Amino acid sequence: MIERQILDHASACYPEESCGFVIATANGQHYMPCVNIADVPTEHFEISPDDWLRAYTAGEIIALVHSHPDGLPVLSATDREIQRRTDLDWWLVCDGSLYQYRNIVPLLGRDFKHGVMDCYTLFRDAYHLAGINMPEFSRSEDWWEAGQDLYIDNMAATGFYQVENPEAGDIILICLGSHKANHAAIYCGDQQVLHHCPNRMSKRDVYNGYWLKYTHSIWRHKAWLSCGFTAIYNDMAASSI
Incomplete structure (x- = not known):
């Protein structure tokens, strides 16, 4: 259900990037679509402070969602840098499919701990x-x-x-x-x-x-x-x- 809503929203926003949140509440998880307010929404996305506040007050944010119209199904360098700031999993729509990426520790500069970070x-x-x-x-x-x-x-x-x-x-x-x-x-x-x-x-x-x-x-x-x-x-x- 959520996946279908996310894919439909991305399709409706094309050729602009879609964006939104997956929210968990006492009634389960649901998708909260947002408006992309970026200056060039065909190349980037930006979520308004009001939508961030709406998401935080609606429940627990499970993931931030956006799309890559005609792009690659991987997070860009900017995506990864901002993902670390948000400290959230990011879900990505590309070519009609949904990809889910954990907020992993940056690959470079990790401290070593066998079995945990090795x-x-x-x-x-x-x-x-x-x-x-x-x-x-x-x-x-x-x-x-x-x-x-x-x-x-x-x-x-x-x-x-x-x-x-x-x-x-x-x-x-x-x-x-x-x-x-x-x-x-x-x-x-x-x-x-x-x-x-x-x-x-x-x-x-x-x-x-x-x-x-x-x-x-x-x-x-x-x-x-x-x-x-x-x-x-x-x-x-x-x-x-």
């Missing part, structure tokens, strides 16, 4: 922004030393297949101080990777030297879209806005 968290969150939802799973400290092979056991099962040469968005598995593939990096193109090493902040690195030497394998998701890395790049670009 290389798999970065991998999972980056793929979420690209429209592919990876499962969460429990992982103990130094699982690779306890006879487990979590990455290799799960890559094919979650839609990945192995390739020889990396393209932007591919996952590179690396043997980090182990004979097992225990570290994941996202290939960014131009011999760069995005990854999160233990006891360091998440960052981009040049894919050579140690990382290249101890590469275990390279994986590509069967549902990967050409615009997928645009979503990841937009998040990194948002860190500089």
Whole structure:
């Protein structure tokens, strides 16, 4: 019901961007359409202070909604920067479909905490922004030393297949101080990777030297879209806005 209302509102606003809120009340969730007051509503959206107040007084805001008429089904760098300010999930309409994006921590500059904010968290969150939802799973400290092979056991099962040469968005598995593939990096193109090493902040690195030497394998998701890395790049670009 809510999804149909959101899609109908976006269609009625075309070619301008639609906007609104998903609100939770004692009677359930409902969609609150808003008027886009941006100066150039075909390229941007802006919600009036009155509509923000109306949403806050109506119940709990579950998500902010807007559309990308004739655009990509991913959040732009500006979208990601403003999403962090609003501290809300953002839902996006594009090409007649609805995409739901959690308000994840920025991909760059994360503090490391194994099992909570680590290389798999970065991998999972980056793929979420690209429209592919990876499962969460429990992982103990130094699982690779306890006879487990979590990455290799799960890559094919979650839609990945192995390739020889990396393209932007591919996952590179690396043997980090182990004979097992225990570290994941996202290939960014131009011999760069995005990854999160233990006891360091998440960052981009040049894919050579140690990382290249101890590469275990390279994986590509069967549902990967050409615009997928645009979503990841937009998040990194948002860190500089």
